[in-house]
Amino acid sequence: VRGDATLQVVPDITQPMEEERTRRFDRLFGEHRRAVLGYALRRADDPADAADVLAETFLIAWRRLDDVPFEEGARAWLLGVARRVLANQRRGARRHSELAERIGRELATQLAQVPEPSETDMLVLGALATLSEDDREVLLLAGWEGLSPSEIAAAMGLRAVTVRSRLHRARRRLRAALDAPGPVVDAPATLDLAAKEPCR
Amino acid sequence: MPLTDTLDQVVRAAAPITDDEVRGLTLDELERDLRAVIVAQPARAPRPRARSARRVLRWGLPSVAAVAAAVLVISLSGGGERLGTSPDRAWAAPALRVANAVPRLLVGEPGWRVIRADEFTVNEGEMRFSSAGRGVDLHWRSGSDEDLGRDRANSADELPPAELDGVTVRVFRYEGTVDDFTALWRSGRYTMELRTTFTRGVDRLTAAEYRRVLESLHPVSVDEWLGAMPPSVVLPAKTGDAVDAMLEGIPVPDGFDRERLKRDATVRDRYQLGARVSGAVACAWIERWVAARRSGDDAAAKAAVDAMQTTRQWPILREMDRAGDYPEVLWQLAGAMNGDGIVPAGRPMTVEEAYRDALGC
Numbered sequence: 001v002r003g004d005a006t007l008q009v010v011p012d013i014t015q016p017m018e019e020e021r022t023r024r025f026d027r028l029f030g031e032h033r034r035a036v037l038g039y040a041l042r043r044a045d046d047p048a049d050a051a052d053v054l055a056e057t058f059l060i061a062w063r064r065l066d067d068v069p070f071e072e073g074a075r076a077w078l079l080g081v082a083r084r085v086l087a088n089q090r091r092g093a094r095r096h097s098e099l100a101e102r103i104g105r106e107l108a109t110q111l112a113q114v115p116e117p118s119e120t121d122m123l124v125l126g127a128l129a130t131l132s133e134d135d136r137e138v139l140l141l142a143g144w145e146g147l148s149p150s151e152i153a154a155a156m157g158l159r160a161v162t163v164r165s166r167l168h169r170a171r172r173r174l175r176a177a178l179d180a181p182g183p184v185v186d187a188p189a190t191l192d193l194a195a196k197e198p199c200r
Numbered sequence: 201m202p203l204t205d206t207l208d209q210v211v212r213a214a215a216p217i218t219d220d221e222v223r224g225l226t227l228d229e230l231e232r233d234l235r236a237v238i239v240a241q242p243a244r245a246p247r248p249r250a251r252s253a254r255r256v257l258r259w260g261l262p263s264v265a266a267v268a269a270a271v272l273v274i275s276l277s278g279g280g281e282r283l284g285t286s287p288d289r290a291w292a293a294p295a296l297r298v299a300n301a302v303p304r305l306l307v308g309e310p311g312w313r314v315i316r317a318d319e320f321t322v323n324e325g326e327m328r329f330s331s332a333g334r335g336v337d338l339h340w341r342s343g344s345d346e347d348l349g350r351d352r353a354n355s356a357d358e359l360p361p362a363e364l365d366g367v368t369v370r371v372f373r374y375e376g377t378v379d380d381f382t383a384l385w386r387s388g389r390y391t392m393e394l395r396t397t398f399t400r401g402v403d404r405l406t407a408a409e410y411r412r413v414l415e416s417l418h419p420v421s422v423d424e425w426l427g428a429m430p431p432s433v434v435l436p437a438k439t440g441d442a443v444d445a446m447l448e449g450i451p452v453p454d455g456f457d458r459e460r461l462k463r464d465a466t467v468r469d470r471y472q473l474g475a476r477v478s479g480a481v482a483c484a485w486i487e488r489w490v491a492a493r494r495s496g497d498d499a500a501a502k503a504a505v506d507a508m509q510t511t512r513q514w515p516i517l518r519e520m521d522r523a524g525d526y527p528e529v530l531w532q533l534a535g536a537m538n539g540d541g542i543v544p545a546g547r548p549m550t551v552e553e554a555y556r557d558a559l560g561c
Contacts, residue, residue, distance in 0.1 A: 067354035143211030
């Protein structure tokens with residue numbers, strides 16, 4: 001009986017640690033899986049690519065769970081990983097796992113219900129496409145993901161002061177791109193602030 | 201991003217899919233499968249912390265490069281005055297102070313040049329090198345590399361180290377990528393980092409190319425280093441004149457300390473200097489406005505509002521307006537001061553809540 005008691009010490013220590021680890025991952029996955037999926041869907045060409053980014057990002061999070069910041073920092077960390085996974089995916093051959101293919105097919109079906117971008121949206125997307133990747137990404141992490149400059153800095157591995165500076169410039173460049181001569185499209189009222197200053 | 205939500209809202213509206221639409225997707229079963237597949241994978245054992253602590257300790261010792269750099273600084277300091285009086289290389293004492301203190305490195309690979317150096321001080325700075333659209337950012341920060349090393353190791357795989365003038369350089373590749381590299385090393389009291397950058401439509405550096413660029417970094421003289429800066433950089437020698445010129449025609453509140461702006465030894469891009477100068481004036485007016493409203497001093501509040509209404513005519517802001525959004529942020533604050541005090545944003549904020557963060561007061 002005493003020997004059993006001694007043997008039980010090992011599982012008593014490790015098992016709770018594993019359970020705690022799994023619980024933490026589950027919280028992370030539960031809270032942020034749609035944020036990561038949204039990030040990927042807004043950028044990937046193919047829903048299966050987005051599913052791959054989701055799977056790969058959380059696999060990295062699982063392997064590096066001890067490195068994932070707690071609370072507010074977790075989302076920026078995950079989006080930073082997703083960003084690099086996506087960049088890597090764009091450069092390499094795309095080999096989806098069977099599960100990513102399944103998720104991709106399901107996504108493709110459901111995404112058919114999402115409204116097509118309007119003409120104005122296309123104009124904005126076109127203007128965004130003319131920016132450098134760095135400029136575009138800081139704008140999109142702010143505009144699409146709603147990250148603060150500090151969070152963008154964490155996601156992109158930059159200093160917050162650098163991010164602020166890039167945001168200022170990227171917004172100006174986006175305005176300039178939106179103002180560039182092109183097809184006449186009714187812009188939303190919110191675009192009014194673009195390029196109406198007397199200095200131009 | 202409280203003050204520029206209008207443009208952010210335009211960007212947000214153009215998102216191919218919204219957060220609400222993503223949340224509305226019916227994927228629970230597939231996500232459960234995905235979660236099960238992931239947690240069935242072996243987890244990585246936590247990295248031994250003691251190893252990195254030993255590294256830091258080793259790097260804390262004087263390196264060959266640090267000694268070499270010290271020798272270089274000593275030999276240059278004797279010639280500093282001569283450089284300072286050279287007609288085409290009029291580096292002022294503050295610039296020399298920065299240049300003498302920081303590790304002055306340039307990329308030695310053919311075709312690489314400095315294209316950006318927003319601002320830097322003795323304590324930290326960064327500059328971007330580029331060749332044919334491909335780039336690297338070199339950062340220096342005074343202090344230990346322990347936190348940075350831990351941060352990079354947390355999201356990147358450590359590759360075999362490189363060597364730079366006898367100093368071991370930790371090289372990382374961000375996990376999930378093939379070509380997103382960064383490297384950390386110590387140089388005297390500084391932590392140095394060389395990070396790959398991205399340019400749309402341009403292949404990034406391969407691992408071998410990145411290492412070649414990294415290993416081509418070499419110390420240069422003060423003259424060569426400052427001479428490599430892009431033309432937009434305002435060196436401290438000209439900061440005083442530039443500050444005076446930027447303040448011309450701008451109403452400043454009584455007691456405004458313009459000399460403090462001139463004393464700054466930071467090497468800055470003209471845009472950054474403009475933000476500092478215009479921001480200092482705007483911050484001073486807004487602070488007075490906030491105080492006046494609190495104390496019920498209507499005349500003082502109106503004087504601040506009137507001063508801020510002139511911001512659209514400030515030449516430096518009009519110049520900066522072509523390059524970035526700092527003026528727009530400032531003008532939004534000025535507009536709010538002249539209206540109901542609320543800055544239009546996703547979550548409307550008062551000027552008082554927003555101005556410090558927005559302008560860097």
